[in-house]
Amino acid sequence: MKLQKTNFYRILSLVVLVVIALLFLFPLYWIVTGSVKEKGDILIKAGESVKWIPSTISWGNFGRLFSATEPLFKVKLPIPFTESIVTLTGPIVPRAVRWLYNSVFISLAAMFFTCLTASLAGYALAKKQFVGRAFFFSLIVCAMALPKQVILIPLLTVMKNLNLVESPWAVIFPVVGWPFGVFLMKQFSESIPTSLIEAARIDGAGEFRTFANVAFPIIKPGFGALAIFTFINAWNEYPLQLVMLHEPQAKTIALGIAGLQTEMSNDYGLIMAGAALAAVPIIVIFVMFQKYFTQGITMGAVKG
């Protein structure tokens, strides 16, 4: 009798779960189908039923999405020893693709610089004695408790003075400076056995070599977790992107779609095409690497 009750409850739970899971998948389905629907399918006329499946697959929405174009990148490089500046311009691509490129660039750069700077500092805070160590660590912990939004407005002033507004670096630098990364890496660095460091020192290794050969292999999982966290954080960092990036070619994919929503609020096909471009690639990456994602999230929580 008990077994029957347990089984019934278990099956009921599963059914409810499946229903809710389908509800969660539905918005994604709606985005993808909406992006290839023709206007007729999108507008619901009274008395007609909703077109769950598009009557025809139309690429017109994507066509409109990709109509505006930009160069993929535009980098000004000063040539040393001369007065001139070389401008490298990338190939002309649709503006929406440029948005995606901006998002990827910002997230990768933030990930790279955060991992680099945070791991060095985390190691120093965990394993080395120096004047001011406690002070800096307390400062970092306190700063973590405060929300990012407070510094949004003054950051704009800072970036204006650095002439970085409209540049991806205006988003990258604050993300790199965010103290959570150092905190995480310090926690991970604590587990490095001091004896190994001593042994390396006795063998005559310099500080940086000790870090590279002894510390780094041990903190690699933390490194991976931080990399994933930072990538996702930078990708989704909407307020910062909104404040720093305004010009059409500077926007991230999130900003771009938001702009479409504001400007063309009734062209749902176009907006869905944009949403599909924003969502599908990152979802594919997530599904492929989900093992690392979940590992990173769990580890980040345990140590944090």
Added chain:
Amino acid sequence: MANSKAVVRAGISSQIKSNFISYLFMLPILVFFLGFVILPMVMGVFTSFTNSNMGGSEFVGFSNYIQLFQDKNFLKSSVNTIIIVIVSVPTVAFFSLWVGSAIYKLKPAICSFFRCVFYLPVVTGSVAVVVVWKWMFDVYNGLFNHGLNAIGVQSVNWLGDSKTALLCIILILFTTSIGQPIVLYVSALGNVDQSLVEAAEVDGATKLQTFWRIKYPAIMPTTLYVMVITTINSFQCFALIQLLTSGGPNYATSTVMYLLYETAFKRYQYGYADAMGVVLAIVIAIFSAIQFKVMNGGTAE
């Protein structure tokens, strides 16, 4: 004697050298941290004591703060923020705990599938999620009203009616908030000491008793962590509100965070907005401190 002096001198110089290397390790992060986090924080606090705007800025002391607490919109936004936090945190925690406990024992592939699905809204990102929901809530072309009409119920102005707008926000926030907690709960429940569970079952405990007496306390750290991050998430909810309703109708869905943005970037009242930011920061800090205290007190037991 001469030897020991030399040793001391060598000791000091190697300590200075070691200090120097440590600073080198710290330097990169300090440049970014001090320059792009601490400095703006200090600047923000200073500006909050001025009436900085497009035209200029002059010192006004605490008048911004006094004005804040008499500002109808600020008070409304604060109430909305608190409502969102108080409703979201327990529902997210309970729901994700239920889902976690329902799926963690399933076959790994199935568990992964569910975990993936519930994490999807997080990965998709705020903007894509918001635009599709906005379409579904649309008064004329939206799915929900169409469904209502089909069964004979009148269309609802989901986003334009102050009674329903905030609920829509909370609903969408819910879908983007449960992903991470579910991942954490699945992992934490999987790590519960099985011997304790078996001992309880041998002693004749029911499944429910086993859950509340053994598993739940074992995952208490996870629960508290989930509550902290959900609280912070709810306080900082911004893109959702800005894109879905722009804080409307008539500030019915405005939160402090949104009002801050509007004050600074639509009305250009930087000093006033900074004061808002400082107040928000203090509130979140207090909330986090309380939760921290509870967390440390709880796990000690």
